[in-house]
Amino acid sequence: MDTQNVFALRGGKAEIEEGADFAPKFDADGLIPAMAVDATTKEPLMLAYMNAESLRRTLEIGEAVYWSRSRKEFWHKGATSGHIQRVVEIRTDCDQDALVVVVEQIGAGACHTGRNSCFYRKVVPATAGGTAKLEQIGGEKSFDPAAVYGKH
Amino acid sequence: MDTQNVFALRGGKAEIEEGADFAPKFDADGLIPAMAVDATTKEPLMLAYMNAESLRRTLEIGEAVYWSRSRKEFWHKGATSGHIQRVVEIRTDCDQDALVVVVEQIGAGACHTGRNSCFYRKVVPATAGGTAKLEQIGGEKSFDPAAVYGKH
Secondary structure: OOHHHOOOOOOOHHHHHHOOEOOOOOOOOOOEEEEEEEOOOOOEEEEEEEOHHHHHHHHHHOEOEEEEOOOOEEEEOOOOOOOOEEEEEEEEOOOOOOEEEEEEEOOOOOOOOOOOOOOOEEEEOOOOOOOOEEEEOOOOOOOOHHHHHOOO | OOHHHOOOOOOOHHHHHHOOEOOOOOOOOOOEEEEEEEOOOOOEEEEEEEOHHHHHHHHHHOEOEEEEOOOOEEEEOOOOOOOOEEEEEEEEOOOOOOEEEEEEEOOOOOOOOOOOOOOOEEEEOOOOOOOOEEEEOOOOOOOOHHHHHOOO
């Protein structure tokens, strides 16, 4: 399917910022970043990327479909784990080069490490002579990734 | 300043996902995406990018410093508008290639269009034969960008 028929062509700054046409901007690799946010808790779950076709599919089926940069293939989130993301709302920003995907996270979590959110650590700034560290924040594993993803 | 002394070198998958070292992954352009989230409302405010030095400065001064891809310069958010983002917490994800910056947004808002958040529109899927549209969601302007940014 030709995604040019699904999204509007990008107009001038005023149209992009204030207009009613959805004209997403994809980067040089054809991707737009998409932050999935939990509809209930509002917690950020994961940041992934969509290309035009995965965004079109997401809108069509109402479940998040990303583009896997490492595997170079469509990534229907939850197809393997069952942890599907039902799309409640997709937001875009002023210049339409980023997305927030508000989702109902089905199953135990979004993260392949077995946690609800991929953002389970906070940065602790470096002390003199050291490097910055990470500290876990409520990142208890909510499922066993080995059981869910098999060989992983 | 050598940012290699501030961030850890990237180790193996287990170290990156479960370790205590902060070893952010910057893309081919030296950037990492950073989603600013309001500490009080949890609403996503804006998605911008940091390079190693802007991330180092952010950690140092406790206020968000991005890298402007369009202007190719450091972007101390609020330096022009007064709408500084005080950093409450920086989170990173499992593979450490994305950031969530939890901020206290000072002033009327994060968006240069005069709104609290850049994500003031949601996508309305295309109907047969049409293209996808946008609908405003609580995006009342909270300040006058002309007054705040001058020439803009």
